[in-house]
Amino acid sequence: MTTRRAHKPQAAPPPARAERQLDPFQIVDASFVAGAGSLASLPPPVSAEVAFAGRSNVGKSSLINTLVERKGLVRTSSNPGSTRQINLYEARARDGVVFQLVDLPGYGFTRRSKSEKAAWASLIEGYLRGRITLAAVLLLVDARRGLEEDDLELIHFVEASHDVARRPVELLLVATKIDKVPRSSVRRALDQVSAAAPRAAGGALRRAVGFSSITGEGRRDLWLALRRATQLGGAAPPPDSGAAGEDEDRRTPDE
Numbered sequence: 001m002t003t004r005r006a007h008k009p010q011a012a013p014p015p016a017r018a019e020r021q022l023d024p025f026q027i028v029d030a031s032f033v034a035g036a037g038s039l040a041s042l043p044p045p046v047s048a049e050v051a052f053a054g055r056s057n058v059g060k061s062s063l064i065n066t067l068v069e070r071k072g073l074v075r076t077s078s079n080p081g082s083t084r085q086i087n088l089y090e091a092r093a094r095d096g097v098v099f100q101l102v103d104l105p106g107y108g109f110t111r112r113s114k115s116e117k118a119a120w121a122s123l124i125e126g127y128l129r130g131r132i133t134l135a136a137v138l139l140l141v142d143a144r145r146g147l148e149e150d151d152l153e154l155i156h157f158v159e160a161s162h163d164v165a166r167r168p169v170e171l172l173l174v175a176t177k178i179d180k181v182p183r184s185s186v187r188r189a190l191d192q193v194s195a196a197a198p199r200a201a202g203g204a205l206r207r208a209v210g211f212s213s214i215t216g217e218g219r220r221d222l223w224l225a226l227r228r229a230t231q232l233g234g235a236a237p238p239p240d241s242g243a244a245g246e247d248e249d250r251r252t253p254d255e
């Protein structure tokens with residue numbers, strides 16, 4: 001007698017890597033462009049720039065690494081004051097859209113001399129006020145601390161920096177380190193950041209995007225927001241392509 005072995009149900013094959021790589025938002029190329037310790041040494045403005053601003057240690061440089069999925073492109077550190085100049089990076093997505101990402105020195109770091117703080121403040125303000133290609137500012141705040149005085153000053157500064165020669169600079173709020181906030185409190189933390197920020201033109205609430213450079217959460221939302229804000233292609237990629245958070249920078253946070 002012959003027995004037939006029952007067929008084992010076949011597991012669905014994992015999505016082919018090639019299929020995932022068709023994500024039009026995937027960053028296929030990212031590189032350092034230039035660092036500038038003074039306004040005079042900034043490279044010539046060529047295309048729309050997105051600047052990352054916020055207090056020292058809030059996670060600006062880590063966020064850029066996570067956005068472009070390159071572990072060590074931008075130097076990060078648990079010591080506040082790690083980014084001391086304006087650093088420009090270029091990232092090209094699979095669909096050909098090129099972003100200029102600008103990492104600004106952090107503010108609010110008390111263990112610096114008065115003259116150093118003043119020099120950084122004028123560098124940051126000079127860039128924000130005068131950079132003709134500046135399209136959007138991402139203001140990062142620690143989800144656990146919310147918006148502080150320095151952050152509100154920066155918002156008012158950006159809003160006041162109208163320039164007839166450039167279109168209004170978009171301001172986006174990002175609440176960082178949400179992996180440190182209990183899941184059940186994330187929504188409340190984001191709402192608090194949004195509620196504390198001045199309303200956008202027309203009275204609209206500025207919604208904060210929650211972000212973690214550890215888990216990659218918020219990465220995709222941020223790219224969508226960046227594309228909208230810079231008007232550099234906002235079409236959503238297919239839902240199954242390139243999930244956020246893959247290949248993330250998994251360095252251990254120091255705080």
Ligand SMILES: Nc1nc2c(ncn2[C@@H]2O[C@H](COP(=O)(O)OP(=O)(O)OP(=O)(O)O)[C@@H](O)[C@H]2O)c(=O)[nH]1
Nearest residue numbers: 057058059060061062076077081082083106213253
């Ligand atoms: N848990 C957690 N830690 C983070 C996250 N993002 C950054 N960190 C940690 O926070 C510290 C500061 O990160 P950076 O990215 O260097 O901060 P920065 O805003 O660029 O700091 P400055 O250059 O000093 O202005 C580092 O120890 C990071 O590992 C995050 O999303 N979650």
Ligand SMILES: [Mg+2]
Nearest residue numbers: 060061082083
């Ligand atoms: Mg930094």
